[in-house]
Structures are given as C-alpha cells and as structure tokens.
Amino acid sequence: MTKTNNSKTVLFALSGFIITILGLIMVKNNLVQIDYLQTLPYLMIGIGCGIFGHNFGEIIRQQTNKKYPEEAKRIDIELKDERNLAIANKSKAKAFDLMIYVYGAVLFSLALMQADFKVIIILTISYLFVTLSGIYFRADVEKEM
Amino acid sequence: MKNRLESIRKELGIKQEDLAAALEVSRQTIGSLENGRYNPSIILAFKIARYFKMNIEDIFIYEEEENDENK
Numbered sequence: 001m002t003k004t005n006n007s008k009t010v011l012f013a014l015s016g017f018i019i020t021i022l023g024l025i026m027v028k029n030n031l032v033q034i035d036y037l038q039t040l041p042y043l044m045i046g047i048g049c050g051i052f053g054h055n056f057g058e059i060i061r062q063q064t065n066k067k068y069p070e071e072a073k074r075i076d077i078e079l080k081d082e083r084n085l086a087i088a089n090k091s092k093a094k095a096f097d098l099m100i101y102v103y104g105a106v107l108f109s110l111a112l113m114q115a116d117f118k119v120i121i122i123l124t125i126s127y128l129f130v131t132l133s134g135i136y137f138r139a140d141v142e143k144e145m
Numbered sequence: 146m147k148n149r150l151e152s153i154r155k156e157l158g159i160k161q162e163d164l165a166a167a168l169e170v171s172r173q174t175i176g177s178l179e180n181g182r183y184n185p186s187i188i189l190a191f192k193i194a195r196y197f198k199m200n201i202e203d204i205f206i207y208e209e210e211e212n213d214e215n216k
Contacts (some may be wrong), residue, residue: 083174
C-alpha cells in the first residue's frame with residue numbers, strides 16, 4: 001500500500017466523518033427549511049457513515065497488516081487462491097440463476113395480486129436490466145477469451 | 146483427472162503447508178488436488194510441475210472416460 005493511498009484513505013475517512021456530523025447538526029437544529037431537501041441531512045448521515053466506515057475499516061486493516069505481515073500474506077493468498085475464486089464464482093452463478101427464478105415468481109405473484117402498475121413496471125424493468133446485463137457480460141467476456 | 150501429487154510430495158517429505166506456501170495457494174487447495182476433488186488450472190499445473198522439476202504428465206494423468214467436467 002503506497003503512502004498516497006494511505007493519505008487518501010485517511011482523507012476519505014475524515015470527510016465521511018465530517019459529512020455525518022454535518023448531517024446530525026442539520027437534523028438536530030432543523031436547518032433545512034426547503035421542502036424537497038428535507039431528506040438531505042438523513043442522506044448525508046447515511047452516506048457519511050458509509051464512507052467513514054469503509055475507509056476507517058481500511059485504515060485498521062492496513063495497521064493490522066503492518067503488525068502481522070505473515071498473517072497478511074496468508075490472507076492475500078487465500079483471497080487470490082484459484083480454488084477459492086472458482087468456488088466464489090460458481091456459488092455466485094448458482095445464486096444468480098436462482099435469483100432469476102425468484103424474480104420471475106415475485107413478478108408473477110404481484111401480477112396475480114393486481115398490485116400497483118408502477119410497482120410491477122419497476123420490477124419488470126429491473127428484471128430486464130439484470131437479464132440484459134447477463135447477456136452483455138457474456139458477450140464482453142467472450143471477447144476476452 | 147488423476148494425479149500423483151500426494152505420493153510425490155510424501156516421497157520428498159514435504160508438508161502440505163510448505164507446498165501451498167511455495168505455490169502461493171491455500172493448504173485446502175493442495176488437499177483438494179490430492180483428493181482429486183479439484184482439477185488445477187494449467188498455470189497451477191505448470192507451477193506444480195516446475196516445483197517438483199518434473200513434466201506435467203508425470204504428475205497429472207488424464208483419463209478420457211472420466212472426463213465429465215460439464216456435470
């Protein structure tokens with residue numbers, strides 16, 4: 001891990017923390033008066049916590065790696081291990097196949113329940129998006145191999 | 146595909162952990178290779194052959210009738 005990456009992580013963690021604090025101050029003092037911006041402080045808290053948590057975790061990981069280089073090497077090997085990657089890819093592929101059926105069943109059930117048209121159309125578009133993404137990635141990977 | 150990995154490793158008195166560390170794979174991968182549950186990539190097969198200073202064919206034995214990878 002380079003020094004630039006280290007300082008970037010610290011900078012991101014700090015900005016996440018500041019965004020969260022700003023969001024909390026805005027909620028506590030009810031600073032947002034404009035109607036359509038009422039959700040802004042809550043979004044700031046959510047996004048801030050996400051950025052802070054991710055980067056703070058990364059800082060802790062870097063510190064631990066420095067302390068225990070042997071353990072860091074073992075974790076790195078485990079992550080890059082071809083059998084582990086094959087297992088992860090196979091299970092993801094199976095879960096994706098299952099998701100396609102589940103998605104279809106949910107859509108069908110919602111249609112039978114005569115759910116709101118907007119709900120059904122949003123689900124149908126996302127279902128199509130997922131299936132089309134599958135086709136796109138297949139074509140993309142075929143070019144690579 | 147069968148392999149002679151376990152017997153070769155034991156003949157040379159190498160531990161699974163040491164072989165795994167030398168090949169930069171997990172110990173479980175070595176175990177699975179030895180049990181025949183996992184077939185290595187061509188790169189790993191070359192690494193293994195190079196480690197033992199042997200040919201790939203001396204370690205891995207291809208058996209056509211058992212070639213059912215698509216199941």
